[in-house]
Amino acid sequence: MTSRPDTEHGTATTAPIEVDKRPLRRHQFNRALIQLACILISLFMVVPIYLITISAFSTRQGLNEFPQPLWPKNFSTETMATFLNSTGILAATLNSLTVGIGTLVLASLVGAPAGYAIARFAFRGKDPYQLFLLFTRALPIVVLSIPLAQVFLATGLYDQPIGVILLHTALSLPTTILITSSVFLSVPIDAEEAARIFGCTPVGAFLRVVLPLALPGIAASAIFTFVTSWNEVLGATILTFSNRTLPAQVLSTLGDSPVAFRFAGGLAMIIPSIIFIAIMRKYLLNMWGTTIR
Template identity: 45%
Template sequence: MNEKTLFMLKKVLFYAFIFTVVAWIIIPLIVSALYAFSTKTDYYDPNKVIPTSFTSEWVKIILFTLGAWDGIKNSVIVALLTIAISFLLGVPAGYAIARYVFKGKDTIKLSIIALRMFPIPIMAIPLVVLYIKLHLVDTLLGVALAHTAMALPFVVLITSSIFASVDKELEEAAMVFGLTRFGAFKAITLPLALPGLAAAAMFTFVMSWNEVFVASVLTLKNRTLPAQTLSIVAGAAGGAAPAYYKFAAAFIMVLPAMLFIFFARKYLITMWGITLR
């Protein structure tokens, strides 16, 4: 096998791999979108793989009759609260890890990562008992605090890497010209780190948006969209939901997160550019 043939073979395998990955992601999205709007007749027609008749009835039922619209509003509130609390705690921690040398720094970083090693289900009962005592059961703040505990390690690690990529000499130069440490951070570091912080906010939003177990355990009435969707597909009309309801629920679940990522994608690309310098 000559060098040119080997190069072409590697190129074909590379593009085949890329195509497989893209198809793995895109095909479920296309299928859920198609069957979310398929009529009942087309859905159960064994001779049709792709529906040709469409209706918005199932999406409207999921949204307005079975309560998914309220779940969307609750999910947005919880996600925004999670971002706010995570950043309030995580950004100072990430900055300290990136800028200062102190005893036990590596241990702290390892401990932050170790927070993710405990499965949430084994902590469900103690968490519910604690929330009952704190009167946080069935509240959006309670769900946001639980999501913050899950997102905070990622926020700390991401922000620390972003701050580490910003030259320390820039802050020192600003302080030489009279700015305080906080002033230098606000005027120099924060604007340069803003794309990375936006990407961290995106990760936090998507994590909170998709989380279902904690929201299902801690809420009954004020449920987020994933928890509400779970209750819908498991108990619509007093029994298991029809399959086209499930596709409609999947479409409603995926669409807002995709829109959020679409508008925030430029910050993610910018963050990659900053951290790879």
């Protein structure tokens, strides 16, 4: 507020100062755009899952209706129950869980120390080595699967979950190493040195100080590893015949099946990944806070 003299009455009057509201409006507009983008991305991911779900719990006659309702009129669990009770589905699901968890454990045991070494130590060829890690992802998976199938046939690992675990670990290690190395870089080295000063061994400082601080980032890498292993189908199809994972079993048995069973198979493949992500979500909240709530 500013004052100016009133020449008629001899008193000072105040005049309001105009405030420029354009920066505030621009900030509100940008926030609205961000919220809209978040909503559109969420719909892009949720809508297909919702459509698969309602189709899996619809009757066969309901799937032939046009246009399809947003909520099934004839809700039925018959299709889903028939799919789950089909030959080989339960065994394939157990194989997928075994392979996914085994890949997660093996990739973490190898990838986390490798990521720590890249983050903490300087050595010759460090940058080319990190680039070389990505070459595995550049190769088509069939290029890796066929030679591995020959090796596994000679060593007795063919058609065994351990063979698929080794393949999926090789595919997941590059991203696991690079993600964990970036996470270890964000952990202050002063905290690790303080633990060493107070009597911790290098391994003890890593396990007691560095690893708990890096746990959210390792959880993010674990989500990527498990989902990649769970959804991988080509390598599992080539390396197995009778002990197939769920995606390989679905690919081999549902090709000529009715549409309803295909939707049921798709939903059965989605649910475990969603459950695993929901379990690991609390570690992501510790790393990113409220930004993903």
